[in-house]
Amino acid sequence: MPPLNEVLKDFTTVVVTGGSSGIGKSFIEQTGALRPGLQFCNLSRRSPVINVRELKLRHFPCDLAQTSSLAATAKAVEEFLESEAPTGRILLLNNSGFGAYGHFPEPDISALTEMIDVNVRAVVELTARLLPLLKRRGGVIVNVASTAAFQPTAYMGTYGATKAFVLNWSLALNEELRGSGVRALALCPGPTATEFFLRAGLQQGSVPDAFGMTCEDVVEATIRAIASGRSQVVPGWKNKVSTFLVSKLPKPVAARLAAMVLAQFRLKKVTR
Ligand SMILES: NC(=O)c1ccc[n+]([C@@H]2O[C@H](COP(=O)([O-])OP(=O)(O)OC[C@H]3O[C@@H](n4cnc5c(N)ncnc54)[C@H](OP(=O)(O)O)[C@@H]3O)[C@@H](O)[C@H]2O)c1
DSSP, X not given: OOOHHHHHXXXXXXXXXXXXXXXXXXXXXXXXXXXXXXXXXXXXXXXXXOOOTTOEEEEEEOOTTSHHHHHHHHHHHHHHHHHTSOSSEEEEEEOOOOOOOSSTTOSOHHHHHHHHIIIIIHHHHHHHHHHHHHHHHOEEEEEXXXXXXXXXXXXXXXXXXXXXXHHHXXXXXXXHTTTTTEEXXXXXXXXXXXXXXXXXXXXXXXXXXXXXXXXXXXXXXXHHHHHTXXXXXXXXXXXXXXXXXXXXXXXXXXHHHHHHHXXXXXXXXXXX
């Protein structure tokens, strides 16, 4: 396996959604430090605050839940890539996303449809809009799914289903892209220490530390998976074992087991 900075030498530009916090922010921080000169384009509502010297970061403010905002921003990103950014291979990281915990349709219908827009529609639309350029320059599309993609997730049913979509869609896309110079990689993290849990309505610490990973670990596993040309990566051996076992179960059994585990979080729910 080549050193991480060697892997990144293949790329001149990274387009990331959700670089303002969590995994996306850590991706910019780590890859920016490993590969000085890499051009970053970030799409999120908040501007990322990144502590890396001389980082080439262009922030495109965008609410990915809004169709018009996404279409206009994708066009602006494309124009920037064509005219100002360095030519060369592009890494697109579709990372923005959020979850919600509760009895369906909690927290409310608009939160769930917004989740589908950000976690699913925006991933498909941004990829489709940037794909012609990616095919001309070559590159990799990393789509952030989750270990929640591997089984029905009661009390987080809509979230788990959006991630099952991302996983299956990404694997299918990778097959369609064979021979095009572009690959797709589905990244399936398990519980990771970010703002995700608070936003989903869970208290920090809902998931025992023994099951959690850091953003840095997740980013490192992603870069290694890019290097090895894989189409799917589940970071961390505990997540690998649990997703492997659950994928062997009949779906209704997996659903029942996941419901029993996820019901435990009820006591830790944050009422906002
Ligand atoms: N943390 C975990 O345990 C875990 C596990 C598996 C998968 N994941 C997935 O990992 C990805 C990153 O999440 P995270 O854990 O890093 O959580 P996070 O710290 O809450 O970050 C979420 C990112 O998504 C962006 N985002 C949310 N809504 C958006 C919108 N409407 N428009 C544009 N950007 C939006 C946020 O940016 P703004 O608020 O600035 O817009 C933020 O940068 C998500 O897809 C999540 O589902 C997380």
